[in-house]
Amino acid sequence: MSSNLLRGTFILTLGTIISKVIGLFYVIPFDAIVGGSGPEALYQFGYVPYNIFISISTAGVPLAVAKYVAKYNALEEYAVSRKLFRTSVWLMLITGFVSFLAMYIFAPYFTDIVMAGKEDAQTFDKADVTAVIRAVSYALIIIPVMSLIRGFFQGHQSMGPSAVSQVIEQIVRIIFMLIGAYVILHILHGSIVSAISAATFAAFVGGIASLGILIWYWFKRKSHLDALLVHDKGTMQVSVFRLYKEIIVSALPFVFVGIANSLYQMIDQLTVKRGMEAIDLGKVWETQLGILNFQSHKLVIIPVSLATAFSMTLVPMITEAFAKGNKQTLTRSVDQTLQVLLFITVPAALGMSELARPIFSIFYNVDNSISTSVLMNYAPVAILFSLYSVTAAILQGINEQRFTILSLLVGLLLKLSLNIPLIKMYQINGAVYATAIGYSASILISLVVIKIFADYSFKTVLRRTLLIMMINVMMLVAVWIVYKGLTIFLSPSSRIQALMIVMICGIVGATVYGYLGLRTRLADKLFGTRIERLKRKLHMN
Numbered sequence: 001m002s003s004n005l006l007r008g009t010f011i012l013t014l015g016t017i018i019s020k021v022i023g024l025f026y027v028i029p030f031d032a033i034v035g036g037s038g039p040e041a042l043y044q045f046g047y048v049p050y051n052i053f054i055s056i057s058t059a060g061v062p063l064a065v066a067k068y069v070a071k072y073n074a075l076e077e078y079a080v081s082r083k084l085f086r087t088s089v090w091l092m093l094i095t096g097f098v099s100f101l102a103m104y105i106f107a108p109y110f111t112d113i114v115m116a117g118k119e120d121a122q123t124f125d126k127a128d129v130t131a132v133i134r135a136v137s138y139a140l141i142i143i144p145v146m147s148l149i150r151g152f153f154q155g156h157q158s159m160g161p162s163a164v165s166q167v168i169e170q171i172v173r174i175i176f177m178l179i180g181a182y183v184i185l186h187i188l189h190g191s192i193v194s195a196i197s198a199a200t201f202a203a204f205v206g207g208i209a210s211l212g213i214l215i216w217y218w219f220k221r222k223s224h225l226d227a228l229l230v231h232d233k234g235t236m237q238v239s240v241f242r243l244y245k246e247i248i249v250s251a252l253p254f255v256f257v258g259i260a261n262s263l264y265q266m267i268d269q270l271t272v273k274r275g276m277e278a279i280d281l282g283k284v285w286e287t288q289l290g291i292l293n294f295q296s297h298k299l300v301i302i303p304v305s306l307a308t309a310f311s312m313t314l315v316p317m318i319t320e321a322f323a324k325g326n327k328q329t330l331t332r333s334v335d336q337t338l339q340v341l342l343f344i345t346v347p348a349a350l351g352m353s354e355l356a357r358p359i360f361s362i363f364y365n366v367d368n369s370i371s372t373s374v375l376m377n378y379a380p381v382a383i384l385f386s387l388y389s390v391t392a393a394i395l396q397g398i399n400e401q402r403f404t405i406l407s408l409l410v411g412l413l414l415k416l417s418l419n420i421p422l423i424k425m426y427q428i429n430g431a432v433y434a435t436a437i438g439y440s441a442s443i444l445i446s447l448v449v450i451k452i453f454a455d456y457s458f459k460t461v462l463r464r465t466l467l468i469m470m471i472n473v474m475m476l477v478a479v480w481i482v483y484k485g486l487t488i489f490l491s492p493s494s495r496i497q498a499l500m501i502v503m504i505c506g507i508v509g510a511t512v513y514g515y516l517g518l519r520t521r522l523a524d525k526l527f528g529t530r531i532e533r534l535k536r537k538l539h540m541n
Contacts, residue, residue: 019170026174027298031364033181034195042193043294045269046132046200049110051262053103054143064251065148067396068243069155078228080238085152087240088247089145096144103137113270128193136200142207149214156225161217165210173206253401256408257392261385263408264438265293267415268431275423275430288370288428295364296375303348303382304389318397331456334394338387338461340526342468345386347513350472353379354479355505358498367493370428377432384439391446400453407445411438467522475513482508 034043065088072081103110111129146169150162180198184190268289276285321330352359356375361367392404415438422430450456483505490497517523 019166022167022170022174026178027295027363028365029178030181030199033178033185034192034199042128042132042196043199045111045129046136046196049103049113049133049266050136050139050200050203052259052266053099053137053140054258064151064247064254066151066155068246069152070157073156073228076231076233077235077238078232080243081155082225082229083238083240084243084247085148087243088148091244091247092144092148096141099144100137100140103140104134107133107137113266131193131197132200135197136203138201139203139207142204142211146207146211146214149211149218153214153217158221161214165213165217168213169206169210171206172209173202176205177202253392253396253404256405257389260388260408260411260442263412264415264435265297267412267419268293271416271419272423272428272431275420276427278420278424279427281427288374291371291374292378292428292431295360295371296378299352299359299363299375300349300378300382301385303345303352304385318394321397327455330398330454334450334454334456335460336526337390337394339464341386341390342383342461342465343517343522343526345383346468347472347475347509349379349382350476351479351506351509352382353377354476355483355502358492358501361492361495361498362502365495373429374432377429381432381436381439384436384443387443388439388446391443391450394450394454395446398450398454400449403445403449407442407449410445411440411442414438414441464522464525467520471513471516471520471522474516475509478512479505479509 065084068084069081072078072084107130108126110133111126146165150165153159153161177199180202181195184195184198185192272289272292273282273285276282276288281288318330318333321327321333353376356379357367357372360371360375364371392401392407395401395404415434418434418437419431422434424430426433447458451458483501486501486504490501492498492501514523
């Protein structure tokens with residue numbers, strides 16, 4: 001089971017990381033084409049409502065389908081899982097189209113919310129934001145059914161189709177985005193609003209490409225899927241009503257998990273301006289919000305890719321163990337997930353924080369105290385993003401998803417209450433601190449629920465976490481020494497020299513961290529026989 005967990009997670013992680021890296025590096029040419037954080041803030045204005053709508057239109061159904069397909073397959077009721085898939089396809093087609101119409105028609109009202117009803121000291125007016133929101137709304141027609149098919153494959157513990165379609169979607173989306181923005185601005189000499197609208201419409205084009213790949217996978221694997229029906233027990237007759245009831249009850253918490261980050265960003269859009277105006281920084285609120293919610297967020301979300309993959313792999317796996325009453329397998333899966341997640345995510349996030357200045361220079365060719373400070377403070381929050389996703393997935397697997405909603409609401413309430421006061425105290429970084437506090441509260445609630453309802457002991461995880469933090473401290477000290485030495489000869493302000501700094505520091509950090517992980521035998525405990533073979537090759541036994 002642990003081998004399947006790691007293999008499935010590796011496939012999804014690889015696909016997610018490739019997708020995220022592509023989505024990260026495109027900001028370099030995109031930034032050059034559209035010209036800075038102001039237009040990028042307009043891009044983000046369109047995407048935050050879209051992310052909320054896409055979560056609502058899918059209603060968490062894809063992951064819920066993955067969960068129940070895994071459940072019925074574990075019970076050898078393959079016909080029920082196929083029926084669940086067929087009925088869900090129609091549901092996603094309907095909700096996707098209805099969501100598109102709602103977002104398109106009511107775009108001006110969403111603009112009022114996003115722009116907080118004021119247009120002074122803003123680069124773009126309400127008509128501009130409305131146009132961008134409408135451009136991205138077309139993707140709602142395609143994305144729900146595409147996500148559902150991914151969930152069906154994941155329920156069969158087949159992660160390849162999701163990974164490949166994810167990468168293809170990102171490649172096509174970014175190619176269309178960059179070419180569209182460039183042609184509009186530099187060949188047709190159109191407006192920046194038209195260029196950003198084309199960039200957001202790219203989500204629809206990417207969705208079509210991804211859907212095409214998934215349909216190809218479906219026909220390729222249909223014979224294997226049909227063969228499972230031969231072994232169907234046929235002891236359960238589940239009505240469509242019951243299937244929908246199971247999906248909806250399970251899906252609602254997934255909705256909240258899916259839109260959590262977008263809701264936090266929405267709170268920033270509603271409150272950052274007021275907080276910055278209160279300390280006489282109203283003229284720069286839009287630029288600094290772009291630094292936080294677009295530029296820095298693009299970088300910070302990379303370490304979270306592992307958590308996303310773990311969540312998608314973990315839900316059907318824990319559900320299967322739970323359905324079979326296999327507590328030992330369930331406990332082992334949770335234990336391994338939390339430890340591997342921390343082992344990989346913590347050094348990535350802390351390393352990004354330490355190298356914030358050259359990293360920002362590489363991607364945005366910007367070197368100022370604000371951007372460096374935001375990324376330095378925001379990067380460690382990636383650890384909280386990761387833990388929130390995984391703990392929410394565990395709650396789903398043990399059928400305690402009701403607490404997912406409670407934990408999110410508590411976190412959002414803290415974020416909303418603290419955002420403006422902390423912005424007044426720490427400027428734009430106050431929004432980062434409020435996000436960290438909100439997510440920490442949500443994670444704490446989830447951990448308590450897992451402890452009680454899964455009878456899970458955190459002793460091993462806490463002990464390993466302490467060891468992971470000690471190794472990270474030593475790694476960060478080594479990287480800091482190398483970084484300070486390199487800055488004597490290289491400038492973090494130069495994109496090329498900043499790249500050299502990050503590459504050298506990254507190699508040093510990875511080497512020190514890897515060596516300490518092997519020497520302390522922590523990696524052996526987490527990754528098993530694969531690490532033993534590696535240690536023999538390195539003569540470290």
